[in-house]
Amino acid sequence: MRLRRLQIGLWIAAIAAMIIFAGTRWAIQGEGVAETSPAFTPVFTLADEEGRIRTSAEFRGKFLLVFFGFTNCPDVCPTTLSDVAQVMDDLGADAEKVQSLFVSIDPERDRRLGLAAYTAAFHPAILGLAGTETETQAAADSFKIFYERENDAASPDAYSMAHSPGLFLIGPDGEWLRQFTYGTPAADILSDLQTRF
Amino acid sequence: MKQLFLAATLSLTASAAFACETVTVGDLSVAHGWSKVTIGAGRPGVFYVSISNAGATDDALVGISTPAAGMPMLHETVLKDGVASMPHAMSIPVPAGQSVQLSPGGYHGMLMGLTAALKEGDSFPVTLSFEKAGEVTVNVEVLSLRAEGPDCADAEQ
Numbered sequence: 001m002r003l004r005r006l007q008i009g010l011w012i013a014a015i016a017a018m019i020i021f022a023g024t025r026w027a028i029q030g031e032g033v034a035e036t037s038p039a040f041t042p043v044f045t046l047a048d049e050e051g052r053i054r055t056s057a058e059f060r061g062k063f064l065l066v067f068f069g070f071t072n073c074p075d076v077c078p079t080t081l082s083d084v085a086q087v088m089d090d091l092g093a094d095a096e097k098v099q100s101l102f103v104s105i106d107p108e109r110d111r112r113l114g115l116a117a118y119t120a121a122f123h124p125a126i127l128g129l130a131g132t133e134t135e136t137q138a139a140a141d142s143f144k145i146f147y148e149r150e151n152d153a154a155s156p157d158a159y160s161m162a163h164s165p166g167l168f169l170i171g172p173d174g175e176w177l178r179q180f181t182y183g184t185p186a187a188d189i190l191s192d193l194q195t196r197f
Numbered sequence: 198m199k200q201l202f203l204a205a206t207l208s209l210t211a212s213a214a215f216a217c218e219t220v221t222v223g224d225l226s227v228a229h230g231w232s233k234v235t236i237g238a239g240r241p242g243v244f245y246v247s248i249s250n251a252g253a254t255d256d257a258l259v260g261i262s263t264p265a266a267g268m269p270m271l272h273e274t275v276l277k278d279g280v281a282s283m284p285h286a287m288s289i290p291v292p293a294g295q296s297v298q299l300s301p302g303g304y305h306g307m308l309m310g311l312t313a314a315l316k317e318g319d320s321f322p323v324t325l326s327f328e329k330a331g332e333v334t335v336n337v338e339v340l341s342l343r344a345e346g347p348d349c350a351d352a353e354q
Contacts, residue, residue, distance in 0.1 A: 071236070074243040074308075075274050076281050078233060079301045082343040113239050121236040122342060146280055154270045154285035156241055156309050162282035182276060183302055 041174045042066075044139035046103065046131035049116035054129060056174060063098045063177075063193065064170035068145055070106035070161045071118045076182060078122075080167055085123035086186035087193070094197055095125060103139060104130035105147040106161050143168060143176075169193075215320045215336040216347035222333035224252025225291065230323060230335040231347045238314040242266065244306030244323055244337060245346070249296035257328040258289040258297075263337075265321040267310030274302055283307075288328065301345070315339045 043056040056064075065084055069077035084100045091098060102119050104110040107130035110118070119128040131139065140147055145164035152160045166179040167189070177196075180189050219228040230246045242265070250256055261269045271286040289304050291297050299305050306323070315321075319339040326332050338347060 072240050073283070074241045075272075075283065075301060075305050078243075078342055086343060114237065118236050118240075121234070148280075150282060152285060154272070155283075155307075160283050162280050164279055165276065165281040166279070182281065 039175050042139075042142040042144075042170065042176055044103070044129070044135070044142060046129040046135055046139060049119070049128045054127075059099050060174055061172050063172060063196065065098060065100040066103060066143065066168040066170060067101070068103045068105050068140060068143070068147060068163055070104060070163070071110045071113055071115070072106065072156055073161070076165050080165065080182065081122040081126065083184070083186040083189065084126060084167065087189050088123050088125045090186065090190050091193065094194070097197060098193065100126045102126055102128045103136070104128065105136060105140065105163050107131055107133070107136055109157065216338035217349035218336065220333055220335055222327065223330035224254070225250050225256060225327060225330045225333070227325060227333055227335050229347050229349060230337040231344070232308070232315055232337050232339045233344060234317050234339060234342050235311060235315045238311045242308035242311055242315050244269070244308055245299045245301070246323075246325070246335060247296060247298050248291050250291045250293055253293050254329060255293050256291045256330055258291060258325055259287075259328050260326040261306050261323055262326070263308065263321060263323040265312055265315070266308035267312070269306055269308045269323070271304065272307045273304050291327070317341050
C-alpha cells in the first residue's frame with residue numbers, strides 16, 4: 001500500500017515535469033518569432049515625415065528594408081541606419097527596387113525633434129514614418145516585434161525605448177522574407193538583396 | 198594658395214592625431230576617443246573609447262564629464278531575447294591586464310544636453326574618472342555618421 005502511494009506520487013511528479021517541460025518549449029518557440037516563423041504579410045498605416053498617410057499596400061512591387069527605432073537613440077539606431085545608407089549607396093541602379101523605412105516607436109518625441117532631418121542625415125532614400133501610438137503598436141504587432149517605453153532617470157526626458165533592433169526584409173508581394181540581426185554588415189545585407197533581384 | 202594647402206594639411210593631421218593619441222594615468226592607457234555627428238543638438242551624442250589596464254589591479258570607469266554636454270552618462274546596449282535596451286551603467290569594469298572597448302553595440306558614453314550639435318571634424322575633451330587611477334582627459338574626435346571608428350595606424354594593436 002505504501003509502495004503504491006509512492007508509485008502514484010512518482011507518476012504525478014513525472015506528468016507534472018512533462019507539462020512544465022512542454023510549456024517551456026512552447027513559450028520559447030513563441031518568443032523566437034523572426035527566425036523560424038512561417039510566411040506572413042506585415043501591414044502598416046503610418047504618417048510620413050510630411051504627415052501623409054502611407055500604407056504597406058502602396059509599396060508592393062518593391063523590397064522593403066524596415067527598421068523600428070527612435071531618433072534619441074545614440075548607439076543601435078545610428079549604427080543600423082548607417083548600414084542601411086551604405087546598402088542604398090552600394091545598390092547603385094538597383095536602389096530603385098528597394099525602399100528603406102524607419103518606423104518611429106517614439107513617434108510623438110521624434111516628430112517634435114524632426115523626423116525628416118534625421119532620416120535625411122543618413123540617406124535621402126530612407127523614409128521616416130511616425131504614426132499615432134495605436135498605429136505604431138499595430139505596425140509592431142504586425143511585424144511581430146516588441147518595443148516598450150522604459151522609465152530611466154539617466155535618459156533624456158527620463159525615458160528610453162527598448163526595442164527589437166533587427167532590420168526586416170519584406171518582399172515585393174508584401175511577404176516577410178527575413179530579418180538581419182543587429183550588427184549584420186552592410187555588405188552581407190547587400191549580397192542577400194542582390195540574390196533576390 | 199600654398200599656405201592654405203599647408204593649413205588644411207595641418208588641421209587634418211591634427212584631427213587625426215586627436216583620436217589616435219594615447220594618454221595614460223597610472224597603469225591605464227586610454228586611446229581612440231571618438232564620437233559621431235549628431236542631427237541637431239536636441240539628440241544625445243555618443244562617446245566611444247578604448248581603455249587598457251597594464252597593471253595588476255582591477256579598476257573601473259565610474260563616470261565621464263565634458264564641456265560639450267550637460268549630462269554625460271555611461272550606458273550599455275544590452276541585447277536580450279531579441280530586444281535591445283540601454284540601461285545606465287554605474288561603472289564599467291577594467292580588469293587587470295585587460296582591455297575594454299566602449300564601442301558600437303556595447304558600452305558607450307551618452308552625451309545628453311549637448312551645448313551644440315556635433316559636427317564632423319569637431320573635437321572636444323572628455324574626462325574619464327576611474328575608481329582607482331583617478332581622472333584623465335582625452336580628446337574626442339567627431340566622425341561621420343557612418344564611421345566605425347577612428348582610422349589610426351595603431352588601431353590593430
